[in-house]
Amino acid sequence: MIFFSNSVIVFIFIEALLLLLLSIAFINVVGILKSWDFSATSTKQYLLEKRSYLVLLIIFFTLGFKIILLPYFIYMIDELNVLVPGAMCAAGVINSNIYGVYLLSLKVRILFLVGLWIILNHYDLQAKDYPFFKKKLWLFILIFFLIIAESILDIFYLINIVTDTPVSCCSAIYGVSGISNPIPFDLHVSELLGLFYLLYGLTLISALYRYALLSLFSNMAFLYSAYYSVVYFFGTYVYELPTHLCPFCMLQAEYFYSGYFIWGTLFLGTFFGISAALLQYITGKEIKKMYRYSLAFNSAFILFCSSYVLLYYIRNGVFL
């Protein structure tokens, strides 16, 4: 029974506690949103303002922990591969039932919104009259419902991890199977790479000259192409094996946990790139810092990935 695994128990316990806190915050948020009027001087508004401190404290605290919990979740899944027959890394465990993939993508999306909320909150608190107060509470309500969905999926996923029948391992899931090409739009790896570097150039331009709309779309496209490039090209250099295609194995100790850095920088880079545009629409102000962060993380990501290829070439004199 997978439920007895120590890290799973701790994970569920923490998720439950956070959900409890978020529910308390949610009830208060609904009350605040119903009768919030910043210009009023009534006792009710005064009480609501006091209450808003609690809400912000709880949300900030829980969402902060949510950020820590995603790497922890991935680590936990990776660790479970010992118990799932056939699985050699997190890929097998994630794909051991239908919920896994949805859960992981939902978690990444929630993390994205959480990041957005925290930045919005920061700018809201800087201004004296809380200009985005209602917006950020609505954003919180959206996050709250997503987190409820996430918790339900969590339980369904963890209950349904099979421990008796073998699952596919990563080479079976991501590997090239005969004629069909797993890369979308039937691209070649070389074409994919060209696209990847071009899109990076585009994010670079959008970040340097701060084009919001361009930043939004170029970063989205970059994220998409980067995922496939890492799985089908850069990953093979991380593993130094042309047939090893897997986004998860690089998270393991054999590869010095480099996966956390690769996926972490990619997430942060595109997150700042996309949220720069979104925040500009929400706040109506241009936030220069976001573009700078996006530029830094995207470049770190691309340098790190490319260095694997380069170092391999320098050491062996050939490409894979």
Next chain:
Amino acid sequence: MQNKLFYNFLFLLLLKHRIKHISIFIISTLIVFILSSVVLLSNALQEEINTTLDSQADFVIQKMRAGKSVNTPLSWSDEFREIEGISQAQPRVYGQYFFKPNAEHFTIVGIDFFDEQKSKNLQKLITNLDMKKFLEKPNMLIGHGVKALLDKYYFFDYYVFKTPHQKKRKVNIYQIFPKESSLLSNDMIIMDIDLAREILGISEEQSTDIALYNPNELEAENIYVKLVLKHADIRVIQKSDIAKAYKRLFNYKGGLFLILYMIVLLTFMMILYQRYSMVQSSDKKEIGILRALGWSIKDVIILKVTESFMVAFGAFLLGFILAFFFVFVLDAPLLSNIFYGYANLPMDISLHRSIDFSLVSLLFLFYILPFMTAVLIPSWKASVIDPLEAMR
């Protein structure tokens, strides 16, 4: 806000209110200590078993009859040696010997000392083992538990085994295993394979089971299928199965503990909530003064939350260090019995220090998060006190 002065003030405050925090601090330390000891111990034992498993055979073959494993014919091992991918097939002889005076079992393992790999491994375990001298007379190597038991019955240098045919066989004690390997070798007796056959009553054409070695891990699945198809009454145990079984066992024991411990943590949270909800009049005054000095509600909340965090973190550090000392220096007396199971022979083990980042983060999350969850609302409650009312 969060500068040196802030922390200076924070620690002064903590020092001043030490009476208020001390009870929470002590309980927290205790909670972390017990939690960490169990998790550290379970992890250390798991590591221990994993390292020993590495040198184990990749497959173990048993012959089954009526749902019980019986002695395997030696002819099987020649048959399996033919399978491609298998580098070695070793018939093994071992079994339990019932020690009547104390109603306990020894594990007798017979080793073919002319087999190079086996004797090399043994050489690693026991340095300067003189093979020639060892094989001259009926000699044996014994674990710590066996030694202690034999001493009790005044068998200091030898023991007289009784074979199933009521014959007596005197075997000298040659050497004792090092203490580090006690988890596995505690109740173990190692002797020459022919001697073991005689004492355990296994005939010349048979062995207890057959160990197969396969140097290429990728071949394991193929070989497994080939082996299973060879005979109708065969049982094949893979190394990964054993590893998994151990993992399950430790997960089960550790998990059961963690689930019960959740209740402790929830209760602890209630206590914390109650404790920090009681705002004394002096506290109120303090907050009132801070507010009057121009601190905002946000600043006071940060102060209060950081104050609780410092208490929690201090308790975590102290509890964890104590647990580390308890498990790795004192070898976890009392607690270890939970994990060793019902002891055949009393265990005496010294644990290897094994600790990883994930373990610490697991403990940290499992303790700090409930703690902070419980103090959030009381901290807020204390911070939003009306300054005018508080100063009165």
